[in-house]
Amino acid sequence: MISIENLSQSFGKKTVLKNIHLNINRNEVCALVGRNGAGKSTLLNSMLGQLPVSEGRVLINGKEVTQKNKEWKKSVSYLPEKFLLYPSLTGAENMAFFSEAISGKTDESRMEEMLRSVSLWDDRDKQVKNYSKGMLQRLGLAITLYPDADLLILDEPTSGIDPIGRKEILEVIKSLTGKTIFLSSHHIDEIRQVCTHVAYLEDGIMEKYLVDEFLEKKKLGGMEE
Ligand SMILES: Nc1ncnc2c1ncn2[C@@H]1O[C@H](COP(=O)(O)OP(=O)(O)OP(=O)(O)O)[C@@H](O)[C@H]1O
Numbered sequence: 001m002i003s004i005e006n007l008s009q010s011f012g013k014k015t016v017l018k019n020i021h022l023n024i025n026r027n028e029v030c031a032l033v034g035r036n037g038a039g040k041s042t043l044l045n046s047m048l049g050q051l052p053v054s055e056g057r058v059l060i061n062g063k064e065v066t067q068k069n070k071e072w073k074k075s076v077s078y079l080p081e082k083f084l085l086y087p088s089l090t091g092a093e094n095m096a097f098f099s100e101a102i103s104g105k106t107d108e109s110r111m112e113e114m115l116r117s118v119s120l121w122d123d124r125d126k127q128v129k130n131y132s133k134g135m136l137q138r139l140g141l142a143i144t145l146y147p148d149a150d151l152l153i154l155d156e157p158t159s160g161i162d163p164i165g166r167k168e169i170l171e172v173i174k175s176l177t178g179k180t181i182f183l184s185s186h187h188i189d190e191i192r193q194v195c196t197h198v199a200y201l202e203d204g205i206m207e208k209y210l211v212d213e214f215l216e217k218k219k220l221g222g223m224e225e
Pocket residue numbers: 011016034035036037038039040041042043
């Protein structure tokens with residue numbers, strides 16, 4: 001589903017990613033783990049064509065990620081670390097705006113299904129400036145899930161959220177079936193709960209493990225319980 005081949009990324013003289021190779025197969029839920037500044041967001045942005053790649057290539061569903069070729073976009077939906085919502089619009093209005101922007105249409109029943117799936121249906125008519133951090137993140141997740149893409153890329157979906165809010169988001173992620181998910185995380189408990197694999201990034205080098213194997217190796221740099 002994702003194939004990263006020999007990917008390198010530098011900013012000036014600083015090399016952040018060194019010849020990364022990573023395959024994520026269909027239906028895997030793979031955590032992207034590493035200390036602050038290890039290069040997780042750089043990897044996700046490079047994979048999604050948002051940063052020009054210094055070297056190497058990325059295939060999503062067999063289609064190379066390039067500026068010209070947009071075929072790969074059909075199978076992927078991305079939740080950035082900070083989803084920029086419109087504060088004075090309501091949850092439902094934000095959902096409608098982004099649904100239209102993403103898929104060119106607003107399917108009312110799909111919107112309702114997504115807002116219910118993240119427990120925001122009853123709060124849909126509140127302006128999002130009155131939402132808590134957890135509610136904002138759940139709305140971002142609902143918008144990301146709306147296109148029903150096979151591949152979900154989630155950049156720290158529970159970042160800065162209290163334990164109850166995190167639990168709610170994890171429940172939504174756990175309930176997804178038939179999806180391939182690549183999510184960056186600093187939390188061991190969420191990796192245990194939702195992931196099948198871990199892609200560990202340290203000093204620009206990537207290694208992939210099964211979750212149990214990763215926990216045994218205690219490569220826990222950048223991790224919190
Ligand atoms: N646009 C940029 N220009 C210059 N340096 C950058 C740029 N983006 C990232 N970096 C540097 O690349 C390194 C990796 O940053 P990145 O944000 O990818 O790390 P991260 O693993 O996502 O960190 P965190 O866990 O804190 O979100 C850092 O040293 C950062 O300062």
